[in-house]
Amino acid sequence: MFLNLLFIASAILTILGAVLVLTTKNIMHSCVFLLTSLIGIAGLYATLGADFVAVTQVMVYVGGVVILMLFAVMLTGGKDFVSKAQNLLGLAPTMGNAFTYVMASFVGVVFILTNIQLIKRLGEFSKLKNNGSFVSTVNELGMLLVKDHILAFEISSVLLLGALVGAAIIARPRKQ
């Protein structure tokens, strides 16, 4: 009951944030609404019993990504960057040209096809649902990361290290 209420609240927060991101014209406000949406997703994870993933979501997105986005937006124009282009309904900016829409619809088709595969197996997942009591996922997650998924873990850490070194090389002062 309580979890259902929280789930619905989080879902509404996520969808509302996403809709506001699309409809608002000020890009700084968009970033803040994106924050709402991301916190809503963290809430969804929490209600599904994935406590560690939920907190990681807040850590990575609220503490890192959104602040970086705001920084990037501010340093490249900030609130002056208001899109004047409108779509047919006059509600939202058009956001791109024909090519964007072709690519987006392609991605959309792929997304829907993969989601259908997931939805097919929905019956199996619902059997796994626990009796509402939370179990700590931290230990299990840690063991899985260093046992079964060690390759993915290492590859992503090398990728992040590469990004870090690359950023340092780009940002370092040039020798004249």
Next chain:
Amino acid sequence: MNQTIVSYLAQYEFFDFLIKIFGENSLLLTTLIFAIAAGVFVAVAATIGGLGTYAERKISADIQMRLGPNRVGPYGLLQFLADGVKMITKEDVMPNSADKFLFYLAPMLCLVGVFATLAVLPISSGFTLVDLNVGVFYLIAISSLVGLGVFLGGYASNSKWSMLGGMRGASQIISYEIPVTLSVLAITLTAGSMSFGNIVSQQEGFITNWFIFHNPFSFLAFFIYFVGAMAETNRAPFDLPEAESELVSGYHTEYTGMRFGFFALAEYIEVFVVSGVAAALFLGGYNLPVHVSIDILPIQFIQVTILVGKALALYYVIIWVRWTFPRLRVDHLMSICWKYLTPIAIFNLIGSAIWMVAFRGQSIVQILGH
């Protein structure tokens, strides 16, 4: 698994009486207890934050051989109430070119971020609102909302001083999060848990059981945490975001009245929270020196006193540091974080891991004792 204040109170007899009124497993009762407890937490934290401003002025006066506020109430104790009334009755000015929505949102974000951390602050073994099993991680994650509030406050004011202050604040808070998180991780590794309740209960007993004296690396981790926490809460000598000699007052230059009050209150409560966390992670938390049953209600209040006492002692040190050291330069601030604290914290983390493997998690006292 997650111990909460409701599950603690459920063991007492008066709880059965409440259950009779509200019915078995009542959602309403749980919500009500949480609401009351959260209200009490927020009210007490706000009072501590308010008294923090008084303590700041009084201690600074002491250090500079002045008297400090001494007119309102005994020893000027009610000064913070007078200030609060003054702030609420002040005119709420907003700059013409400000971003209205973000201008209103920024102080709220700061305050929400700080109040959300109170949910896991281990005030005693029973009265902690909720002892999440990812408590430490949650606290670090949710407190980054404060950085966002500082940044948005600086941006929305549309003033050059606020802008510079906000940018400094955001970059400083993001940067210092890394050494702080790494040093907390060293303690998480030592305790083998991310839940505050578990970490604190492992330090039960005499002073030698505190994690700060567990091994040389955790000793170092405490100081990294403390310096980093000072920088994260924008306290001097790291108060670059509100450097009054260059930026007027930084990100809250354009704020008046209670909106400025929210920023100030958030800062003082955050200082209390980071002191409380330092006390819980390194200095034994709410544990009494002797073993006692936690089921007795007065013991809980003694535990609260112990934790708050430790936190306030650290609070004093933070204020003391503020009025003793000069402010850092921006590039020095960044080089301290990235060139000194972060490498030391990484070394520290690896050292803790090696210690845990090499000595099977024994503390230095246990090893010397044999």
